[in-house]
Amino acid sequence: MIKITFPDGSVKEYNSGISSIEIAEKISPRLAKEVYAATVNGQVVDLSRPLNSDATLVLHKWDDSEGKHAFWHSSAHLMAGALEELYPGIKFGIGPAIENGFYYDVDPGDGKAISEADLPAIEAKMKELASKNLVFTRKEVSKKEALDLFSKKGDQYKVELIGELEDGTISLYTQGSFTDLCRGPHLPSTEPIKAIKLLSVAGAYWRGNEKNRMLTRIYGITYPKQKMLDDYLVFLEEAKKRDHRRIGKELELFTFSPKVGMGLPLWMPKGAELRQNLISFMTKVLKKRGYKIVATPHIGNVDLYKTSGHYEKYGKDSFQPMLTPQEGEQFMLKPMNCPHHCEIFNATPHSYKDLPYRMAEFGTVYRYEQSGELHGLTRVRSFTQDDA
Ligand SMILES: [Zn+2]
Structure with a gap:
């Protein structure tokens, strides 16, 4: 026992x-x-x-994120199974659960495409498969077995992923005739997946790298009850009416210009006033909690970020260091404000009695997001945060 x-x-x-x-x-x-x-x-x-x-x-x-995650992740496998039946030879990248639903990145092959017009047929195939109550079975395999399986299938993306895994940690999941490389967990079977909606198709570079092939990302969502899906679709329609990009344009709050650069928001007078009001409000809140406001430059010596570790995290894939007339000197747009704040802290002696020492800055930081990931004001290359 x-x-x-x-x-x-x-x-x-x-x-x-x-x-x-x-x-x-x-x-x-x-x-x-x-x-x-x-x-x-x-x-x-x-x-x-x-x-x-x-x-x-x-x-x-369902109400636990772990429950939803397993549900949606299993749905991604279900969609992949449907795709494999409808598009023989299709290759698969990754297919995770996300905050609302799931996606799968796929490569339909040279000269072939999947568009939004194809989604109803894929959805119908998913429903057909789900109704068969296919069981998700897990199998642990050696790295060699996994490599053999996906090499034979010609799934080069999976082969690449397996290449990076350690032997002894690899598992496969099968439902019906579809097998995927996956850590799990999944539902016991497709039985609970009652309501299915594929939402959109987008392009996504393999591993988020513009140098790689552009894959087709298919987004979908599933629920255990049709009513839950219907409610979500109504919610999506309502959210569209309130899309900040639409409101920002209609109210003339912010704009973007290709001449300035993608992902670099330009605040128009009304938006800048709104922004200023927010800063004033948040400054009051921060001061009330004992924060002191500081201000630091938009750039810093590259060594500062090498010390902080930010260079390693953002350097290669972000805005590149800028050179100066001084030989060997390099500066970087700041990806974060905290390394500068550490130097403010270091500028004066402190006793443990001063702790906690609180400072805050409405600091603008810069990160080179992939162009495909830029989205209104929610994914940008320059943003201001109340770094505290
Ligand atoms: Zn999985």
Whole structure:
């Protein structure tokens, strides 16, 4: 027998080898229908994973992010399975769950394309497959086996991913005739996926790198009930009416100019006033909490960011250092304000009695986001944060 401890502290005994879904079933058959993933000893796993020793167990329903994640991630596999049937030879990149739904990056092959007009047919195929209650089965394989499988299939993206994995950590999941490289967790079967909507198609460079091939990213969302999907689609329509890019244009708050550069917002008079009001409000709040306002330049010596580690994180893939007439001297647009703040702290002696020492800056920082990722004011190459 093994002892299972639940989140409320209660402990129950079960036969060794029992799975989380079987435990849920024993608690109540209704619960078993509502759970989508389990956390065993702090690790999120498939509900079907057998438990062989004492463990803590959390069962995740829809309302837990872990539950939704498993649901949507399984839906990404379901979509991939449908795509493979409809587009033989299609190649797969990655297919994660996201905040709302999931996507899969795919390569339909030279001269072939998938557009939004194709989504209803893919959706129909997904529904057909889901209704077969296909079981997700996990198999742990060696690196060689995984490489052989995906090389034979010609899935070069998966081969590339497997190449970076360590032997002994690789698992495959199969539902129906579709097998994917994946860590999991997934639903026990496609049975709970009742409502399916594919939302849009976009281009996405493999691994987010503009030098790589452009893949087709298909976004979708699924729910256990049709009503939940209907509500979400209404929400999306309402959100469209409130899209900040639309409001920003209509109210003349901000604009972008290709002459200045993509992702570099230009605040128009009304927007700048709104921005100023926000800064005033936040300054009051910050001061009330003991923060002192500081101001620092937009650039700093490259060595500063090498010390802070930001150069390693942002240097290669971001705005490149600028040279000066001084031989060997290099400056960088700041990707963060904190290295500058550390120097302000270092400028005067401090006693432990001064701690916590709080400073804040409405500092503008610069990061070179990929052009495909730029989005209104939510994904930009220059933004101002109340760095505190
Ligand atoms: Zn997966």
